Amino acid sequence: MVQHMASRWQQWIALSMTSSCDVWSVVTVFLYLTRQGFLGPEVDRLLSFPACSMGNSTSRLYSALAKTLNNSAASQHPEYLVSPDPEHLEPIDPKELLEECRTVLHTRPPRFQRDFVDLRTDCPSSHPPMRIMQWNILAQALGEGKDNFAQCPVETLKWEERKYLILEEILAYQPDILCLQEVDHYFDTFQPLLSRLGYHGTFFPKPWSPCLDVEHNNGPDGCALFFLQNRFKLVRSANIRLTAMTLKTNQVAIAQTLECKESGRRFCITVTHLKARTGWEQFRSAQGSDLLQNLQNITQGTKIPLIVCGDFNAEPTEEVYKCFASSSLNLDSAYKLLSADGQSEPPYTTWKIRTSGECRHTLDYIWYSKHALSVKSALDLLTEEQIGPNRLPSLNYPSDHLSLVCDFSFNEEPDGLL
Ligand SMILES: NC(=O)C1=CN([C@@H]2O[C@H](COP(=O)(O)OP(=O)(O)OC[C@H]3O[C@@H](n4cnc5c(N)ncnc54)[C@H](OP(=O)(O)O)[C@@H]3O)[C@@H](O)[C@H]2O)C=CC1
Numbered sequence: 001m002v003q004h005m006a007s008r009w010q011q012w013i014a015l016s017m018t019s020s021c022d023v024w025s026v027v028t029v030f031l032y033l034t035r036q037g038f039l040g041p042e043v044d045r046l047l048s049f050p051a052c053s054m055g056n057s058t059s060r061l062y063s064a065l066a067k068t069l070n071n072s073a074a075s076q077h078p079e080y081l082v083s084p085d086p087e088h089l090e091p092i093d094p095k096e097l098l099e100e101c102r103t104v105l106h107t108r109p110p111r112f113q114r115d116f117v118d119l120r121t122d123c124p125s126s127h128p129p130m131r132i133m134q135w136n137i138l139a140q141a142l143g144e145g146k147d148n149f150a151q152c153p154v155e156t157l158k159w160e161e162r163k164y165l166i167l168e169e170i171l172a173y174q175p176d177i178l179c180l181q182e183v184d185h186y187f188d189t190f191q192p193l194l195s196r197l198g199y200h201g202t203f204f205p206k207p208w209s210p211c212l213d214v215e216h217n218n219g220p221d222g223c224a225l226f227f228l229q230n231r232f233k234l235v236r237s238a239n240i241r242l243t244a245m246t247l248k249t250n251q252v253a254i255a256q257t258l259e260c261k262e263s264g265r266r267f268c269i270t271v272t273h274l275k276a277r278t279g280w281e282q283f284r285s286a287q288g289s290d291l292l293q294n295l296q297n298i299t300q301g302t303k304i305p306l307i308v309c310g311d312f313n314a315e316p317t318e319e320v321y322k323c324f325a326s327s328s329l330n331l332d333s334a335y336k337l338l339s340a341d342g343q344s345e346p347p348y349t350t351w352k353i354r355t356s357g358e359c360r361h362t363l364d365y366i367w368y369s370k371h372a373l374s375v376k377s378a379l380d381l382l383t384e385e386q387i388g389p390n391r392l393p394s395l396n397y398p399s400d401h402l403s404l405v406c407d408f409s410f411n412e413e414p415d416g417l418l
Pocket residue numbers: 136142146147148182206208209210212213250251274275276277311313354
């Protein structure tokens with residue numbers, strides 16, 4: 001068990017040190033553990049993964065999920081540290097799990113219907129498209145303790161049900177790659193679950209997450225990146241702590257170079273979450289420039305096609321958006337293609353009512369190498385009528401941000417065109 005504990009600590013220290021080589025993240029985790037009283041003999045009990053002994057695999061998963069939920073929010077135990085051994089987890093059929101979600105959520109209003117819009121690109125492709133999902137899922141601690149949602153019934157935010165809604169959204173679209181922000185239930189929920197659905201997962205917490213300021217939090221929030229292991233091979237992974245004017249900031253990104261097993265084509269997928277709030281526009285711009293510089297190096301100056309998913313916390317009028325749109329990486333924003341002229345971003349990707357008033361903004365984007373990749377289709381956004389007068393999150397949508405989902409294919413003649 002001592003070895004087991006040591007390996008957990010090594011995992012965390014390795015996680016924190018992977019990109020930025022600073023002790024800040026380690027200190028943050030250490031302070032969090034200290035604050036939770038997590039440095040005594042309790043450690044053995046807390047770090048052992050709960051055994052499930054029920055019937056079929058879905059029931060076991062369901063039981064494990066329910067157990068996690070029962071333990072996490074209300075207890076002092078940092079369940080997010082519990083990372084199960086993947087060898088002991090059986091695969092789950094996504095259809096079966098989706099049915100389970102629907103059973104749990106049967107008393108709620110039905111999920112909103114969203115359709116994929118066929119974008120009819122002229123570029124034929126001999127390989128199946130790659131489905132990419134970008135989503136700020138709303139950190140549980142921020143939703144309950146920081147966001148100040150004004151017209152959001154308390155049951156809407158209950159993790160025991162909200163997590164099934166998040167899961168249902170992911171299962172409904174079955175992305176090949178999933179890019180998430182505000183993940184504060186990685187180790188106890190998304191990693192074990194999605195690994196059983198065949199995904200490889202990576203999590204990079206914010207060094208000083210505002211979640212840690214919320215009572216009964218479940219650990220820091222951060223970015224998470226998942227890809228289907230039967231479709232892609234991981235070539236390179238970088239956890240990036242973003243800088244602004246050479247100073248390290250509290251915002252992060254994950255950039256992974258993947259190889260498509262079927263076509264052999266390589267590309268880089270990135271997830272990020274930039275600094276929020278008005279008054280921070282220059283800061284966001286500096287973070288965006290830093291990210292672009294990192295991506296220039298990773299993609300060897302456009303030799304490797306790129307997809308960047310993120311909650312940029314910036315409207316299209318902001319400097320950081322313009323930096324991305326005019327970058328030498330030749331990026332374009334996929335969701336513009338849903339507009340009539342193909343040049344306009346959607347009217348909103350987040351819509352909520354805070355105590356300070358109504359907030360309707362376009363903040364979330366999927367950027368892609370416009371010469372190397374084509375957007376085959378994109379999932380339409382929710383209408384104002386679907387969102388309803390109380391806005392988001394709601395009983396039938398779990399986050400204040402909408403998910404963005406696109407199907408991409410590689411263009412046939414990439415050389416020199418990226
Ligand atoms: N005491 C503690 O332990 C610590 C507390 N903190 C807190 O963290 C914050 C700084 O962290 P930083 O990473 O820079 O955070 P950000 O300013 O980037 O925002 C953090 C989160 O707050 C959400 N948010 C955006 N606008 C508002 C709003 N008007 N009201 C409420 N929430 C909003 C954002 O969601 P979205 O992206 O969806 O808009 C985002 O996920 C400080 O405000 C501080 O209070 C930080 C460190 C330690």
